[in-house]
Amino acid sequence: MDNLIFAGCDTVELAKKYGTPLYLMSEDFIVDRLNEIKKGFLNKHQNTMAVYASKAFLTKEMARIVKREGIGIDVVSGGELYTAIQVDFPMEKVIFHGNNKTYEELELAIDNDVGRIVVDHGEEIDMIEDIASKKNKIAHILFRISPGLNIHTHKYIQTGQVDSKFGIPLTEKTINEAIERALRAKNIEFLGFHFHIGSQLSDNENHIQAIRIMVDLINDVKNRYGLITRELNTGGGYGIHYSDQEERKPLSYFTDEIMQEIEKGCKEYQLERPLVIIEPGRWVVGESGITLYTIGAIKEIPEIRTYVSVDGGMPDNPRPSLYGAKYEGVLANKISEERKQLVTIAGKCCESGDILIWDIMLPKVEKGDILAVLSTGAYNYSMSSNYNRIPRPAVVMIKDGKDRVIVKRETYEDLLRNDI
Ligand code: LLP
Numbered sequence: 207m208d209n210l211i212f213a214g215c216d217t218v219e220l221a222k223k224y225g226t227p228l229y230l231m232s233e234d235f236i237v238d239r240l241n242e243i244k245k246g247f248l249n250k251h252q253n254t255m256a257v258y259a260s261k262a263f264l265t266k267e268m269a270r271i272v273k274r275e276g277i278g279i280d281v282v283s284g285g286e287l288y289t290a291i292q293v294d295f296p297m298e299k300v301i302f303h304g305n306n307k308t309y310e311e312l313e314l315a316i317d318n319d320v321g322r323i324v325v326d327h328g329e330e331i332d333m334i335e336d337i338a339s340k341k342n343k344i345a346h347i348l349f350r351i352s353p354g355l356n357i358h359t360h361k362y363i364q365t366g367q368v369d370s371k372f373g374i375p376l377t378e379k380t381i382n383e384a385i386e387r388a389l390r391a392k393n394i395e396f397l398g399f400h401f402h403i404g405s406q407l408s409d410n411e412n413h414i415q416a417i418r419i420m421v422d423l424i425n426d427v428k429n430r431y432g433l434i435t436r437e438l439n440t441g442g443g444y445g446i447h448y449s450d451q452e453e454r455k456p457l458s459y460f461t462d463e464i465m466q467e468i469e470k471g472c473k474e475y476q477l478e479r480p481l482v483i484i485e486p487g488r489w490v491v492g493e494s495g496i497t498l499y500t501i502g503a504i505k506e507i508p509e510i511r512t513y514v515s516v517d518g519g520m521p522d523n524p525r526p527s528l529y530g531a532k533y534e535g536v537l538a539n540k541i542s543e544e545r546k547q548l549v550t551i552a553g554k555c556c557e558s559g560d561i562l563i564w565d566i567m568l569p570k571v572e573k574g575d576i577l578a579v580l581s582t583g584a585y586n587y588s589m590s591s592n593y594n595r596i597p598r599p600a601v602v603m604i605k606d607g608k609d610r611v612i613v614k615r616e617t618y619e620d621l622l623r624n625d626i
Contacts, residue, residue: 210538210578212496214607217538221498221576224600227518228498229587233271233605235494240275246458251465257301259442259487260286262584267603267612269293280485284311291318305372313337316345324348324400326373328384331391338393345393348400348439349374349384353419355403355412385427398480402441405488408452410463417464421471439483440464446492448581449534488584495583497522501575512549514571519553520560521596523586527559535563538576543569555594595621
C-alpha cells in the first residue's frame, strides 16, 4: 500500500470521503494517553488528581471521552465551561482558570458548582464572594502564583516569569493581601495554590524549581496564618514530538520528579503533603491528530524556492506563523516514494507569513497530491479562525479503524449565520 495509514485508516480514502482540509484524530491514541495518566500518575501516587487542559482541543465529543475515562477537565472560558456542562461533565472535576474571568463567567461556574476556581488576582476574590454569597454557595479556590521563573520555550507560551499577565506575583505583599482577602470572605474556601510555568517544555527542571518555590510558600502561609494548603496544582506544559528535533518523554519523566520534589519539600518542613493536581493538554492530544490537505498551485522560482500551496493554512493551523512552530509532513499518497524535492508548503491566505512548513523534502509533488501534516492534535482546531472567510475543516475521530465526524465542516452559510 502506497498510502499513509493513520489509526488503521487509509488517509487518502478519508480525504476523498470527507474532503480537505481535514483534521483526523485517533481516539485510541487519546485513550492510551489518558490510561498512561491513570497508570503512571493517579494509581502510582496517592492523593492525586489529573485534569485535561481542554484549551488544547475541545469539542463535545472530546469532553465525552475525557468524562468516560474518568479524568477531570480544565476550562478557561465560559465557552469551554459551557461545552463541559452540555455533556454533563461531573462538575466537581472541573477547574476554572482565566486571568480575566467576567462576572457572568464566574456566575456560570458558581451556579454549576465547579470543583475549583483558580483565582488569578486579588479583585477576583470580591467578585466570587459577591456571587457565592448571593447564591448561598461556597466557592472553592486555588490561587494562581507566578513563581518568577524564566522558562526555555517560546516567549508567547512562557507563563511563569515575573513579568507575566498570569497569576499573583510572588511578593509577600501581594500574596498576603490575596490570602487575607480570601480568609475574610465567608463564602470562599481556600484549598491551595496553582502554578503553570509554560508549554512544550522538554525537561522537568522548571517544574522542580517552581515546586521548591511553592513548598516555601506553603510553609510560609502555614507559619503566618496557620493556613493548611490542601492542594497544589502543578499545571501542564509537558512537551511532545513534533519533529525529530524533539523527543516525547513519558508522563512519569515529569510527574515522578514532581512528586518526589513535593514529598521531599514537605518532609523538610514537616508539612502534610497536599493533593497534587496535574493539567496536561498538549501531551494528551498533540500527537493524536494529523491534518490532510490537497496540493494546489505549485510555483517554482528558479534557484530560489518552490512554493507548494495547500487548501488550508493559517486559519486551521496558526502555530507556524504565530510561534515559528515546526511541523513534519508527508505526501499521504506517495508514502514510500523517495523524498528528493525541497519545497516550502504555503497556506492559501492573503498573507506572506502563511507558510505551514519551510524547506521540507518530499517526493515529487503534483497538483492533487494529499499532504499530511503530523502532530496537529493540540492547539490547531482550538486556535482555528475564519480568516479570509475560510470555513473551518471537519474533525473526524477514528476508533478501532472506524471513522466518524465529530465536528462538521463549516459551510459558507455558517460563516454568515450571525451577520445582520
Ligand atoms: N494549565 C494551564 C493553567 C494552562 O494555562 C495551560 C496552557 C495548560 C494547563 C496546558 O498546557 P499544555 O500541557 O498544553 O502545555 N497555544 C500555545 C499553547 C498555550 C498554552 C496555554 N496554557 C501553543 O499552541 O503552543
